[in-house]
Amino acid sequence: MAIEKKDIAKRIAKELKNGFYVNLGIGIPTLVANYVPKEIEVEFQSENGILGMGPFPIEGKEDADLINAGKQTITSLAGASFFDSAMSFAMIRGKHVNLTILGAMEVSENGDISNWKIPGKLVKGMGGAMDLVASAENIIVAMMHVNKKGYSKLLPKCNLPLTGLKCVKRIVTELAVIDITPQGFFLVEHAPGVSINEIKDATAGKLIIPNNVPEMQF
Amino acid sequence: MAIEKKDIAKRIAKELKNGFYVNLGIGIPTLVANYVPKEIEVEFQSENGILGMGPFPIEGKEDADLINAGKQTITSLAGASFFDSAMSFAMIRGKHVNLTILGAMEVSENGDISNWKIPGKLVKGMGGAMDLVASAENIIVAMMHVNKKGYSKLLPKCNLPLTGLKCVKRIVTELAVIDITPQGFFLVEHAPGVSINEIKDATAGKLIIPNNVPEMQF
Amino acid sequence: MVNKTVKSVTKALDGINSGMTLMFGGFGLCGIPENSILELVRLGVSDLRCISNNAGVDNFGLGLLLQQKQIKTMIASYVGENAEFERQMLSGELEVILTPQGTIAEKCRAAQAGIPAFFTPAGFGTEVAEGKEIRLFHGKNYIMEEAYQADFAFVKAWKGDETGNLIFRGTARNFNPLMCGAAKITVAEVEELLPVGALDPNQVHIPGILVNRIFQGSGYEKRIEQRTIRNI
Amino acid sequence: MVNKTVKSVTKALDGINSGMTLMFGGFGLCGIPENSILELVRLGVSDLRCISNNAGVDNFGLGLLLQQKQIKTMIASYVGENAEFERQMLSGELEVILTPQGTIAEKCRAAQAGIPAFFTPAGFGTEVAEGKEIRLFHGKNYIMEEAYQADFAFVKAWKGDETGNLIFRGTARNFNPLMCGAAKITVAEVEELLPVGALDPNQVHIPGILVNRIFQGSGYEKRIEQRTIRNI
Numbered sequence: 001m002a003i004e005k006k007d008i009a010k011r012i013a014k015e016l017k018n019g020f021y022v023n024l025g026i027g028i029p030t031l032v033a034n035y036v037p038k039e040i041e042v043e044f045q046s047e048n049g050i051l052g053m054g055p056f057p058i059e060g061k062e063d064a065d066l067i068n069a070g071k072q073t074i075t076s077l078a079g080a081s082f083f084d085s086a087m088s089f090a091m092i093r094g095k096h097v098n099l100t101i102l103g104a105m106e107v108s109e110n111g112d113i114s115n116w117k118i119p120g121k122l123v124k125g126m127g128g129a130m131d132l133v134a135s136a137e138n139i140i141v142a143m144m145h146v147n148k149k150g151y152s153k154l155l156p157k158c159n160l161p162l163t164g165l166k167c168v169k170r171i172v173t174e175l176a177v178i179d180i181t182p183q184g185f186f187l188v189e190h191a192p193g194v195s196i197n198e199i200k201d202a203t204a205g206k207l208i209i210p211n212n213v214p215e216m217q218f
Numbered sequence: 219m220a221i222e223k224k225d226i227a228k229r230i231a232k233e234l235k236n237g238f239y240v241n242l243g244i245g246i247p248t249l250v251a252n253y254v255p256k257e258i259e260v261e262f263q264s265e266n267g268i269l270g271m272g273p274f275p276i277e278g279k280e281d282a283d284l285i286n287a288g289k290q291t292i293t294s295l296a297g298a299s300f301f302d303s304a305m306s307f308a309m310i311r312g313k314h315v316n317l318t319i320l321g322a323m324e325v326s327e328n329g330d331i332s333n334w335k336i337p338g339k340l341v342k343g344m345g346g347a348m349d350l351v352a353s354a355e356n357i358i359v360a361m362m363h364v365n366k367k368g369y370s371k372l373l374p375k376c377n378l379p380l381t382g383l384k385c386v387k388r389i390v391t392e393l394a395v396i397d398i399t400p401q402g403f404f405l406v407e408h409a410p411g412v413s414i415n416e417i418k419d420a421t422a423g424k425l426i427i428p429n430n431v432p433e434m435q436f
Numbered sequence: 437m438v439n440k441t442v443k444s445v446t447k448a449l450d451g452i453n454s455g456m457t458l459m460f461g462g463f464g465l466c467g468i469p470e471n472s473i474l475e476l477v478r479l480g481v482s483d484l485r486c487i488s489n490n491a492g493v494d495n496f497g498l499g500l501l502l503q504q505k506q507i508k509t510m511i512a513s514y515v516g517e518n519a520e521f522e523r524q525m526l527s528g529e530l531e532v533i534l535t536p537q538g539t540i541a542e543k544c545r546a547a548q549a550g551i552p553a554f555f556t557p558a559g560f561g562t563e564v565a566e567g568k569e570i571r572l573f574h575g576k577n578y579i580m581e582e583a584y585q586a587d588f589a590f591v592k593a594w595k596g597d598e599t600g601n602l603i604f605r606g607t608a609r610n611f612n613p614l615m616c617g618a619a620k621i622t623v624a625e626v627e628e629l630l631p632v633g634a635l636d637p638n639q640v641h642i643p644g645i646l647v648n649r650i651f652q653g654s655g656y657e658k659r660i661e662q663r664t665i666r667n668i
Numbered sequence: 669m670v671n672k673t674v675k676s677v678t679k680a681l682d683g684i685n686s687g688m689t690l691m692f693g694g695f696g697l698c699g700i701p702e703n704s705i706l707e708l709v710r711l712g713v714s715d716l717r718c719i720s721n722n723a724g725v726d727n728f729g730l731g732l733l734l735q736q737k738q739i740k741t742m743i744a745s746y747v748g749e750n751a752e753f754e755r756q757m758l759s760g761e762l763e764v765i766l767t768p769q770g771t772i773a774e775k776c777r778a779a780q781a782g783i784p785a786f787f788t789p790a791g792f793g794t795e796v797a798e799g800k801e802i803r804l805f806h807g808k809n810y811i812m813e814e815a816y817q818a819d820f821a822f823v824k825a826w827k828g829d830e831t832g833n834l835i836f837r838g839t840a841r842n843f844n845p846l847m848c849g850a851a852k853i854t855v856a857e858v859e860e861l862l863p864v865g866a867l868d869p870n871q872v873h874i875p876g877i878l879v880n881r882i883f884q885g886s887g888y889e890k891r892i893e894q895r896t897i898r899n900i
Binding site: 020021041042043045050051052076077078079081082083086091092093096135 | 869
């Protein structure tokens, strides 16, 4: 019994620290904004040019000039700022963004990530993902543990074209929280109702399992 | 009988064309702003961060936050803009400024310029001069034909440390208007009351003298 | 003041020819130069090399140029919203050069600023780095990227004045400021064209020196791609 | 919102040590971080490596640090307004690295933007190019310049809010925005510190993410170097 996508987002929200600037990718990462712990202050950056991004607008208040990187209508909070794409990627490349949360198709034992291209299928493009993974010092991947065909997405080596090298620090899936260590994947937490063996079976890369694996809290 | 500094500025003002963006150096070049022909519109850029620079303020209206590259108090005209130094040099390096007018200590036959350093004396620095001369497509030098010791400033080769290579297009002095050509200095105009021989004597570099040298108008 | 105003989009696009390299501001459909795109459709110029973060949707934005098969090469970071784009790319009619978003931004800014090349970490170790110079700085690998060279840049601003000063609005700013002065000719269309002196010089986002032609745009649709609301 | 406010200049300079590399905004005496400079004088830290377009005048701006012999190395483009500077430079007490103004600006901006190096034509063929890599792009020679690495950046803005957003005024903007986020810690002092929400997000010059500490400055002298008026 794995957890839901919103629970992955909830778990990741616990990684937020007071004062963090955070860039959220499309999909599960976007949900993280809904679960910021009340006692901390963070600001969300969207790479199309806003810092201090707020929730979706109420009906009738949509503004075509105010969207996020997923092209969704958004709002801005007090203290927000708008800026051009060069400044936006200055923030990213210059390591001013503290945490990047993004989806992935594959992650390898050494932290390589593939999330932009499936050969032979439609290529949508990398958007800002290559800039983000090449620079972010703290990258958490939010994804399903296995793909739709049932194959593990945690691999010894990525099969798909790479987005970035040795950059992922932590992975949160519906089954587990896993860190990238010099020795390989390291099992940090298991999801409620998920056995260590289930996680092991769903992980193609080398998985280090400590004696005591706590249950994921969210 | 040579002309005065303000006449050098007046003569250079005739080089201005409608729609030009112009950067004026310190000294004689600054005076050019006083003689813009009435029938044309130009805008002055100062590399510390203003486009649309106006005249000096009237007494009591000086603003410490509004100065030119010579640190003088200035005003801004309608349509002006303020910007940071990276944008300012983007304008210069990106060849968006149409004409640069600056002073020089020496200019060589091939258009090299020296204007920032005299070895053994106090070095003040190049300020923005190296950026300007490396990028400007149209550089006019305003200077005296000879230095205080009586030596020519128009040389076969610069003796002083260079500011930039092969960049000067035209020189206007108290004696003459001289162009830089692949063959050397070319005498374009002589100042009123100044003989061709005087100019020849004051020019150490190779001077090409056409059959007909018109008198400088200003 | 130098006057950059042209009376119509037709005058603004004077000199456009087939085979040219064109830059387009906008992110998705947000902040795109709608009037200039429609005029390019009308002119029917072809074999265009387009630099734009995205390629519009099927029936709006650059999608309109794709429908008419006017684009030969597309340089973009993300093109997932356009079925006709997909068809032309898979059939080989359209050349696509996918480039990281921050690298597109910086290559535009480099062109604007007279910087011929710079180093970025984006794409190191990926196919984006293939054929490019790699260099180590302070223990990290970077790719050398060169400034774009383009013939026209089309940008869209919120307010502008007759001397070409521009102010953008919200996230419609995006790539627009970076493309000003990054091509031989920059054409700015604005929602509101104001007389010189109407803009606060301290709040101008792009000084007029980076704009060659400015015109009052009309009929802005400002289509929203993903209208998303919250339930309260 | 993330709160960047510190209550005093002393708190703002916490962590400053002798031997550090410091950036200072300002052009001449215009837009300099007066409060931070005075605090550095008070702290008496020495052997500083300073990056600033100018070096102040004898009894104001960075000239105050020079008087106390706190500066070991000065990186600037123009230093001609300071007799004590001249004396220390000629005597060899002070190392001076003269750098073209646009190159200083771009090296700061590169540090801010995570660009380790870029190419510029400024200084090609001069002693500025000595020991640096030269490369030809499109028939023109360029010098490779690397981003600055600094410990603290001190900037001065007109208005700021508690989350560090900054707005500059007139030509006091100059190098200040480029130094934000270009050092490990950026300290902004402002003439007017406002609550979050007081600034229009469309008019913010520097987003707060690039500022680590912000404080309400006091006692600004805003000295004018060359008071020049016109006769009417």
